[in-house]
Amino acid sequence: MKIAVPVDDKRLESxxxxxxxxxxxxxxxxxxxxxxxxxxxxxAASQGGAGIKAAQAIVDAEVNTLLTPRCxxxxxxxxxxxxxxxxxxxxxxxxxxxxAYRAEQLLPLNEFHxxxxxHEK
Amino acid sequence: xxxxxxxxxxxxxxxxGGTGKTLISVNLASVAEKAxxxxxDVDEPNGHLFFKPKNVNSEKIAIKMPLVSEDLCNxxxxxxxxxxxxxxxxxxxxxxxxxxxxxxxxACLLVCPEKALTEKEKIIGEIKNxxxxxxxxxxxxxxxxxxxxxxxxxxxxxxxxxxEDLLTIIDCPPGSNCVVMESIKDADxxxxxxxxxxxxxxxxxxxxxxxxxxxxxxxxVLNKCLSGENPAEKFCIEKNIPILGRIMFENELGExxxxxxxxxxxxxxxxxxxxxxxxxVVKEVxxxxxxNP
Numbered sequence: 250m251k252i253a254v255p256v257d258d259k260r261l262e263s264x265x266x267x268x269x270x271x272x273x274x275x276x277x278x279x280x281x282x283x284x285x286x287x288x289x290x291x292x293a294a295s296q297g298g299a300g301i302k303a304a305q306a307i308v309d310a311e312v313n314t315l316l317t318p319r320c321x322x323x324x325x326x327x328x329x330x331x332x333x334x335x336x337x338x339x340x341x342x343x344x345x346x347x348x349a350y351r352a353e354q355l356l357p358l359n360e361f362h363x364x365x366x367x368h369e370k
Numbered sequence: 371x372x373x374x375x376x377x378x379x380x381x382x383x384x385x386x387g388g389t390g391k392t393l394i395s396v397n398l399a400s401v402a403e404k405a406x407x408x409x410x411d412v413d414e415p416n417g418h419l420f421f422k423p424k425n426v427n428s429e430k431i432a433i434k435m436p437l438v439s440e441d442l443c444n445x446x447x448x449x450x451x452x453x454x455x456x457x458x459x460x461x462x463x464x465x466x467x468x469x470x471x472x473x474x475x476x477a478c479l480l481v482c483p484e485k486a487l488t489e490k491e492k493i494i495g496e497i498k499n500x501x502x503x504x505x506x507x508x509x510x511x512x513x514x515x516x517x518x519x520x521x522x523x524x525x526x527x528x529x530x531x532x533x534e535d536l537l538t539i540i541d542c543p544p545g546s547n548c549v550v551m552e553s554i555k556d557a558d559x560x561x562x563x564x565x566x567x568x569x570x571x572x573x574x575x576x577x578x579x580x581x582x583x584x585x586x587x588x589x590x591v592l593n594k595c596l597s598g599e600n601p602a603e604k605f606c607i608e609k610n611i612p613i614l615g616r617i618m619f620e621n622e623l624g625e626x627x628x629x630x631x632x633x634x635x636x637x638x639x640x641x642x643x644x645x646x647x648x649x650x651v652v653k654e655v656x657x658x659x660x661x662n663p
Contacts, residue, residue: 298456298471305450305459323468327459330466 252278252350253312254343257321259287269317269324270299276343277310280351300324309331316346325361347359375534378655383542383550383581385573389563390593390617393627395541396643397634398561398651399452402537408526409575410553411543412495412510412519419630423500423507431510431522432491433474433495434465436475442486449478450489464600470517485536492601501634504521506536519543552621555580560588561614564602566595571605578611587658591647612654617648 255262255272259288265274273333275288287308292302300320307315314334328335336355338346394407396417409415417466436449436458443464444581450460457472458465463480465516479487479572495512510522514636530538531597560581566575574590579586583613589612606613606637616622621638626633633640 259371284458292456295456298468301459301468301471302456308459308461323471324469327461327466330459 250280250313252280252314252316252347253288253307253310254278254316254346255318256287256343261285261347262342263343265316265318265338265343265346267318267325268300269315270295270301270303272303273352274309275303275310277312278347289318298323301327304328304331304333314350316350317358320358320361322361322363376537377540378412378559378652379540379557380541380559380561380651380655381540381554381586382561382563383545383546383554383577384563385546385576386565386570387544389544389565389570389573390591391544391563391619392420392541392562393623393633394561394591394644394647395539396446396632397640398648399537399539400634401645401648402504404439405537405539406442406506406530406539407508407539408530409507409509409521409541409574410523410526410549411541412511412512412549413543414520414635415509415511415541418498418500418507418509418542420632421500421502421505422630423498423502426498426500427499428496429525430493430496431500432493433521435469435472435474435492436478437490438465438467439486439488440464442484444484444486446483448481448483448612452477452481466639474521474616480521495519497526512531517593518551519554522650525548528551543628544574549583550577550580554584554586557586559651560586561651562588562590562611564606565591565593566600566602571601574602574605578609579653587654587662588612589651589654592616594619614619614650614654615643619644646654 253270254276255266256274256276257266259274271293272290278285292299295302301323304324308331316336316338318338335358337358382391384391389539399407409417447460450465455471455473457468494516497510499508508526510526512519540553543549562577574654590606591614595616626636634644
C-alpha cells in the first residue's frame, strides 16, 4: 500500500509541511517495496482550490493513506470519496511518521478546516 | 453658481467597517434633489434601515453551476483538468463539482466532448428596490454562507443604468477585495471614509492604494473628528490627498444614527454639512472631467 506525506524537502528525513494543499512536495512511500518517491505539488501555486487539486494528485497516485498535520474540508471530501484514510502526523520527520503509522501509533485526523480563500495563514 | 450633479456616480468606501460609509452615502443621497442609492455591502446591507423604503420590489439573483449527467459522461476528465479554479475533482471515474470553489465560468461545458455538462441555477441572494422620498434605494443581499457577492453587485449596477441621469451613490463593502473593486469599477469618483486613529490610517492606506490602482479620482472625508491630532488628516496632507470634509464625533449625530434616522433629514445643521460635502465632491468631479476628459 501507498502512504503520502506533505514534506518540505525531497528527503525521508524532511520535516512535515504544515499545509496539505500548498506543500511543495508529497512523499509517496510504498510499504510493499519500501520504496519512496517524491511528487511535486502543482497545486501549491493555485490561486484557489489548492486542497482539491492536491487531493486529486494523491488520488491519482493511488495512495491509500495520507499522513498530514491538517487538511481542509474540500480536500477531505475528495479523499473520503476516494476512500483514502487520513491520519494526523506527530512531530518529527516524514520517516518517523511513517514508522509511527506502521506501528499503529498515529490517530485518524477528524478535524477539517474551512478554506482560506486566498488568505494564506 | 448651481452645480449640476446629474449622472455622477460616487462610490463611498473604506478599508474597514464602521468608518461611516453608510452614514456618508445615505446623507449624500438624501441632500441631493433626486438620487439613486445602491447598497453594495451585500454581506450586511444596512442603508435600508435608514431609508425605510416603500413600494419594495425584490428580484432573486442566481448563478450558474455545472451539473454532470452520469449517463452522458464518458470519464474523459477533460473538464477536471481544464478547470482553472480547481472546482472539479475526478474520483472513481466521475467528475464532482465543488460549488463553493466554482466561478460559474462555463468552461467545463465548452470542453466536454460528450455534452455531459449542463448548467443549473443556484440562488445566491436577492436585490430589493424601493423609494424613500427623493431617493431610489437599491439593496443587494447575499445569502449567508455564499462565497461571493460579485454577481449581485454586477446586477445592482446594471439595473442602476436606468437612472443614469441621476446622481448615484454607491455604498461599498468594507475592505479592498473583489466585491469592492466590482463596486467602484464604474464610479466617477471615490470618497474614502477615514477614522482618526493609527489603525484607521492603515485601512485608509489600503483603499487609497486601490483607487490609485483603478485610476479613480478620490478624496477623503475625515469622520469621527476629535480635537487634537488626527492621524488620518496627517496622512492625507503627507500624501497630498484632497480632504473633502470633516464630520465631528458628537453625541447628536451618534444618537440620530443609532435611532436609524437620516441626520440630514432631521437637522438643518447636518443638512448643511452634507450639502456642502456633496458640493465639494461634485466640484471635484467636474474639475476632474475638465482636466481629464
